[in-house]
Amino acid sequence: MKKIISFIICISIALFFINSAMSQDVDIVLNSEGFTKHERPLVTFPHLKHEELILCSRCHHDYDEYRANMENDGGNCSDCHKATSGENPVLLMNAFHRQCKDCHKTLNRRDGKNLPVACGECHIKK
Amino acid sequence: MYEFLTGAGVWIAFVIFAGGLFVRVASLYGVSRQKDAVFYNHTNAFEAVKSIFYWLIPWGSIAARTQPVFSSMVYLFHVSLIIVPLFLSAHNVLLQEAFGVGLWSIPDSVADIMTALMLVAGVFLFIRRLVRPEVRILTEIRDYVLLVLTMLPFLTGLLASLNIGPYKTMVILHVLSGEILLILIPFTKLGHMILFFFTRAFIGFEMGGRRGARTW
Numbered sequence: 355m356k357k358i359i360s361f362i363i364c365i366s367i368a369l370f371f372i373n374s375a376m377s378q379d380v381d382i383v384l385n386s387e388g389f390t391k392h393e394r395p396l397v398t399f400p401h402l403k404h405e406e407l408i409l410c411s412r413c414h415h416d417y418d419e420y421r422a423n424m425e426n427d428g429g430n431c432s433d434c435h436k437a438t439s440g441e442n443p444v445l446l447m448n449a450f451h452r453q454c455k456d457c458h459k460t461l462n463r464r465d466g467k468n469l470p471v472a473c474g475e476c477h478i479k480k
Numbered sequence: 481m482y483e484f485l486t487g488a489g490v491w492i493a494f495v496i497f498a499g500g501l502f503v504r505v506a507s508l509y510g511v512s513r514q515k516d517a518v519f520y521n522h523t524n525a526f527e528a529v530k531s532i533f534y535w536l537i538p539w540g541s542i543a544a545r546t547q548p549v550f551s552s553m554v555y556l557f558h559v560s561l562i563i564v565p566l567f568l569s570a571h572n573v574l575l576q577e578a579f580g581v582g583l584w585s586i587p588d589s590v591a592d593i594m595t596a597l598m599l600v601a602g603v604f605l606f607i608r609r610l611v612r613p614e615v616r617i618l619t620e621i622r623d624y625v626l627l628v629l630t631m632l633p634f635l636t637g638l639l640a641s642l643n644i645g646p647y648k649t650m651v652i653l654h655v656l657s658g659e660i661l662l663i664l665i666p667f668t669k670l671g672h673m674i675l676f677f678f679t680r681a682f683i684g685f686e687m688g689g690r691r692g693a694r695t696w
Contacts, residue, residue: 393569472651473570479643
């Protein structure tokens with residue numbers, strides 16, 4: 355019996371670490387290397403909270419030339435979106451802002467939620 | 481509330497602001513054409529521009545130099561009032577998101593300092609109206625109210641920027657007071673943002689051009 359219990363505990367611990375290795379940290383401070391300088395304070399993004407709500411590929415999208423989401427493992431925003439004009443017409447700052455705000459605005463309007471949309475609700479000055 | 485104010489609210493405010501100013505200038509010009517007909521045969525663009533120019537540059541006019549503290553405060557007030565809202569990065573990000581283009585931006589720290597100086601100047605101008613008898617006699621309640629309303633978007637904007645007080649409420653008050661101010665401009669003395677140029681142009685060509693007086 356003792357062996358079974360210790361086995362279960364070991365498996366649980368192992369699973370706990372595997373789980374955390376596959377997913378991201380709970381909160382991520384967004385500090386993209388694509389920007390040279392940040393005018394506003396960095397945003398702390400609750401990644402885990404969003405991970406539980408929506409598909410990864412919704413944000414980590416991988417659009418083909420017809421803007422269909424191929425749902426492959428998309429990388430970081432700055433892989434395609436550049437701070438100043440690049441091949442992708444959507445600039446890096448707009449990519450970040452739209453990723454958050456477009457969804458939050460829709461949910462606020464449709465479901466009467468109170469998700470952050472104003473500048474300082476994400477760029478919090480301490 | 482925030483969604484309405486930053487969406488339809490902005491459109492309503494700017495349409496009333498631009499349309500109202502246009503109608504006001506056009507109607508005043510119409511009245512002037514009739515009643516001031518005698519002045520229009522000697523308009524003089526050079527004298528008009530000269531008078532405007534000397535009154536726009538800091539301490540360019542004799543009147544500004546005889547009251548250096550007052551004119552410095554007026555200058556500080558107006559420069560910040562024009563530069564900060566136009567070149568604030570947060571405003572330009574919103575413009576850029578809506579139209580694809582925004583203006584250049586000044587650093588947020590510079591905007592904060594300019595706004596603070598503008599508020600100090602505004603308080604100075606308010607107190608001046610109270611304590612200087614020659615100004616007080618000309619001041620009506622609405623002049624105090626307009627000055628406070630002009631400072632309100634800047635005060636709430638600065639507090640929001642520094643994250644003092646309840647942020648979302650502050651931003652909503654900021655946008656709301658800004659829109660109220662824009663709507664009021666055509667219908668109040670704040671119309672001097674356009675009418676100033678007509679007044680000075682007239683003084684320039686009438687007093688300067690025709691009567692040969694110094695108009696700055």
